Amino acid sequence: MNFGRREKIGLGFFLLCYLTAVYWVWTRSSPLIRERPVTIRIAHWQIEAGPPDGIDAIIRRYEALHPRVKVEQQLIPGIVYKQWLRSNLAGGTGADIIEWGPWIEGVRDVPARYFEPITAALALPNPYNGGTPLEGVPWQQTFKDGLGGQRTDSPDPGEIFGVTLCEVSVRLFCNRELLREVTGSTRIPQTFDDMRRIFGQLDAYNLRSGRQPVMALAGAKDNNEWLQEYLLMGVTMGLNFTLDDPGSLFLANRQILAAYLEGRWNFRRPEVKAGFELMREIGRHMKPGFQQLSRDEATREFMHGDALFIFTGTWDATSLRRLASFTIDALRFPQPTKDDPVVGRYTIGRFADGGGVTAMAMHLNKASPHKAETLDFMRFMTSMQGSQLFTDGSGWLPATLGVKIPPEIVSFLSPQDGYALCQPYSIIGSNATMQFSRNMHLLTGEHGSVDKFTAALDEVMPEAVRSDLQSELRSLLMTIRTQDGRTIAHAQLSGAAVAGRNHAVLREVMECGETISEATALQMRCQLEQTAPTK
Amino acid sequence: MILATGNTCRRGAGFHHGAVLFSFPPPFCRTAAWWLLLLPAAAAEPGLTSVWQDIAESRSHLALVQLDRLADQNDRGAQLARAAAMLDDQPVTDTGLREAEALLVAVAGGTDELAAQATYLQTRLYQMHFAQPDFPKAAELLRALAARLPQSHWAQLGLVKLGLLQLYALPEPSGPAARLAVTEALLARITEKSLQRDLHLQLGLAGVFWKQPLAGVLEHLLAADRIGGVAGQASEDLIAQIAELSFRDGQDAQARQYYERYLREYPTSGRCFTVRVRLQMLDERAAAAKGARP
Numbered sequence: 001m002n003f004g005r006r007e008k009i010g011l012g013f014f015l016l017c018y019l020t021a022v023y024w025v026w027t028r029s030s031p032l033i034r035e036r037p038v039t040i041r042i043a044h045w046q047i048e049a050g051p052p053d054g055i056d057a058i059i060r061r062y063e064a065l066h067p068r069v070k071v072e073q074q075l076i077p078g079i080v081y082k083q084w085l086r087s088n089l090a091g092g093t094g095a096d097i098i099e100w101g102p103w104i105e106g107v108r109d110v111p112a113r114y115f116e117p118i119t120a121a122l123a124l125p126n127p128y129n130g131g132t133p134l135e136g137v138p139w140q141q142t143f144k145d146g147l148g149g150q151r152t153d154s155p156d157p158g159e160i161f162g163v164t165l166c167e168v169s170v171r172l173f174c175n176r177e178l179l180r181e182v183t184g185s186t187r188i189p190q191t192f193d194d195m196r197r198i199f200g201q202l203d204a205y206n207l208r209s210g211r212q213p214v215m216a217l218a219g220a221k222d223n224n225e226w227l228q229e230y231l232l233m234g235v236t237m238g239l240n241f242t243l244d245d246p247g248s249l250f251l252a253n254r255q256i257l258a259a260y261l262e263g264r265w266n267f268r269r270p271e272v273k274a275g276f277e278l279m280r281e282i283g284r285h286m287k288p289g290f291q292q293l294s295r296d297e298a299t300r301e302f303m304h305g306d307a308l309f310i311f312t313g314t315w316d317a318t319s320l321r322r323l324a325s326f327t328i329d330a331l332r333f334p335q336p337t338k339d340d341p342v343v344g345r346y347t348i349g350r351f352a353d354g355g356g357v358t359a360m361a362m363h364l365n366k367a368s369p370h371k372a373e374t375l376d377f378m379r380f381m382t383s384m385q386g387s388q389l390f391t392d393g394s395g396w397l398p399a400t401l402g403v404k405i406p407p408e409i410v411s412f413l414s415p416q417d418g419y420a421l422c423q424p425y426s427i428i429g430s431n432a433t434m435q436f437s438r439n440m441h442l443l444t445g446e447h448g449s450v451d452k453f454t455a456a457l458d459e460v461m462p463e464a465v466r467s468d469l470q471s472e473l474r475s476l477l478m479t480i481r482t483q484d485g486r487t488i489a490h491a492q493l494s495g496a497a498v499a500g501r502n503h504a505v506l507r508e509v510m511e512c513g514e515t516i517s518e519a520t521a522l523q524m525r526c527q528l529e530q531t532a533p534t535k
Numbered sequence: 536m537i538l539a540t541g542n543t544c545r546r547g548a549g550f551h552h553g554a555v556l557f558s559f560p561p562p563f564c565r566t567a568a569w570w571l572l573l574l575p576a577a578a579a580e581p582g583l584t585s586v587w588q589d590i591a592e593s594r595s596h597l598a599l600v601q602l603d604r605l606a607d608q609n610d611r612g613a614q615l616a617r618a619a620a621m622l623d624d625q626p627v628t629d630t631g632l633r634e635a636e637a638l639l640v641a642v643a644g645g646t647d648e649l650a651a652q653a654t655y656l657q658t659r660l661y662q663m664h665f666a667q668p669d670f671p672k673a674a675e676l677l678r679a680l681a682a683r684l685p686q687s688h689w690a691q692l693g694l695v696k697l698g699l700l701q702l703y704a705l706p707e708p709s710g711p712a713a714r715l716a717v718t719e720a721l722l723a724r725i726t727e728k729s730l731q732r733d734l735h736l737q738l739g740l741a742g743v744f745w746k747q748p749l750a751g752v753l754e755h756l757l758a759a760d761r762i763g764g765v766a767g768q769a770s771e772d773l774i775a776q777i778a779e780l781s782f783r784d785g786q787d788a789q790a791r792q793y794y795e796r797y798l799r800e801y802p803t804s805g806r807c808f809t810v811r812v813r814l815q816m817l818d819e820r821a822a823a824a825k826g827a828r829p
Binding site: 123146371416417482493 | 622652700702746775809
């Protein structure tokens with residue numbers, strides 16, 4: 001190959017450019033990849049007044065601490081959340097942090113498919129708690145309930161997928177001025193009998209006032225379901241203990257589903273029917289047709305002074321207080337006691353009205369391109385500092401221990417003074433919940449009755465419950481299957497150095513958790529086989 | 536790439552071999568272009584550590600991309616990594632799993648760590664991953680692994696998995712007591728403490744599932760607790776279970792000890808109310824026993 005003068009100049013010029021570029025890349029190219037700006041997104045459906053402000057406060061502080069990380073908040077209305085969730089996750093465009101709840105119908109498989117388990121990270125202290133009373137405490141133990149609720153919702157008993165932002169309880173919110181008008185005093189109901197008495201006084205008030213009748217309870221499908229779940233949970237607490245074979249003082253949905261298939265309980269059991277009777281009694285104090293209305297309608301009814309009480313979660317409290325033109329009291333709903341004529345003989349004592357249960361669970365998207373930054377933000381968000389910002393901005397109770405509670409929401413706190421064993425039997429799985437809801441008119445409708453309702457449930461529930469247990473099993477298997485390769489990987493990365501030792505610990509933790517999950521899956525498989533309908 | 540000038544361009548040739556950049560003779564351009572392309576590729580050739588890191592962090596697809604760029608595709612470590620990544624590279628199909636199994640079988644020959652890991656993963660295919668599990672085949676492979684490399688961690692872990700199959704899935708032995716007995720026999724072959732613990736825990740829970748006497752169940756749960764280090768939420772459950780099952784079995788002192796320990800270790804749990812009620816019931820039982828005594 002003969003080079004002429006032009007070629008030599010060209011080659012020299014090329015080499016000069018190349019060397020300059022190399023020099024530039026190695027010495028001046030900045031920031032390096034790990035230091036370049038990143039944007040992470042957090043998506044949730046809490047568009048009520050409060051939470052977006054709280055999260056915004058967290059984001060502002062975090063961005064000040066980490067200028068290269070930008071955090072965007074995506075507010076997705078609840079009415080389209082399910083569709084948004086499914087389409088974005090399937091399309092790989094989901095946010096980095098995503099709120100999820102097991103009660104959203106048809107998305108039980110989402111954690112197993114799309115979320116990253118964070119169990120190992122939860123076993124280590126949260127660095128953002130340094131210098132606080134929570135310094136050195138494993139992250140999981142910095143939550144009020146130790147993330148017990150997340151464990152219930154996890155498709156895998158050995159793994160936890162979400163961290164929570166708030167503590168929720170259910171409350172009876174009362175229009176104080178209207179209460180005085182109706183009863184002549186502002187004395188709040190202490191017992192369930194007091195509630196019945198107020199219902200009677202309200203009938204008399206409606207007769208003498210001549211105005212549009214005031215309902216005792218603001219009515220909507222959602223509010224009715226929350227109240228029914230609450231009442232049913234109390235009546236069935238004794239039954240729960242009989243189903244808790246392993247003695248863990250805790251029941252997962254899969255245990256209740258399996259027990260149903262094994263014939264250990266059904267909707268005709270006397271305590272369940274008594275619970276339905278109570279639900280029917282309460283339902284009569286909501287306006288006709290409430291099953292067709294959403295929670296916004298109930299809020300509007302209460303705000304207009306057309307209902308004396310609204311039963312809802314503390315998630316609505318900030319909206320109610322910011323919007324109301326009257327004084328609102330947040331009361332603990334008076335629970336039926338052992339002398340109650342309808343459910344008394346099945347009542348074993350007080351049951352929890354939410355105290356200690358944390359919610360608004362945020363999950364790490366498995367497909368997030370910035371997992372390290374995202375997990376770091378999740379740590380900050382749930383640290384004492386982050387949680388304080390959230391509480392102050394949102395008016396919601398914090399999920400994290402040690403956070404100062406503003407005086408105006410102290411009444412949302414529930415002491416540990418009641419049994420907390422499981423979810424109510426109406427929301428044990430997607431299909432069961434759907435059937436329960438679909439047949440509700442047979443209980444609360446004008447011509448409805450407990451017998452009509454239970455007869456309908458008897459017909460549809462065996463198939464629905466079986467399908468829900470199968471779905472639980474599928475989700476569990478899905479999470480277990482992802483662990484074998486990861487276990488071997490941690491073994492390969494194990495070594496004498498600090499990082500290597502961490503991998504060895506992770507391997508052992510994963511093996512232990514996987515064995516527990518696998519045994520659970522095999523038990524469920526046995527239960528499905530043993531209770532399979534005969535052909 | 537702004538130097539598209541010179542004869543090459545004017546001739547309208549050479550784009551496909553990089554000569555477009557300079558007015559050099561095509562053979563030179565071709566060689567230079569290939570070198571330029573290869574330099575960054577060679578510099579970025581991934582190591583297996585990076586591949587395993589991706590698999591550990593659920594990025595199996597990225598791991599497979601990296602594996603495709605490895606120079607030595609026949610390296611046993613690379614083959615094992617590829618198989619491990621294929622187990623979680625969606626969509627996972629039985630056909631893909633068969634390909635993974637072929638790789639695992641190739642690595643499994645020998646007696647080193649890689650061979651043990653590959654054999655273990657092969658057993659997992661039959662136990663967990665294929666659309667239709669083949670539990671007898673998985674058990675057969677697990678027994679063979681334990682016989683061939685009895686001291687390997689993966690064979691020991693395999694014995695725990697074999698225990699699960701015997702407890703719940705294999706057709707023989709069929710009765711609950713026999714299932715538990717044959718699985719208890721595995722304990723003697725497991726030398727690693729953490730795996731002994733896991734099998735004890737499973738024996739206890741299986742005893743509950745199969746409605747066996749609580750005294751036997753508690754022995755295993757207590758053994759698991761003595762070894763310690765149960766992962767995550769299961770450790771909290773274990774303390775509650777020992778307390779509650781002891782309470783039901785009338786072993787009041789033990790029940791009290793574990794209820795009190797539960798309150799100390801998990802003071803914010805929603806279960807604390809029930810635990811306090813149980814402690815009151817223990818007090819009442821103790822008072823009643825004292826009153827009944829002559």
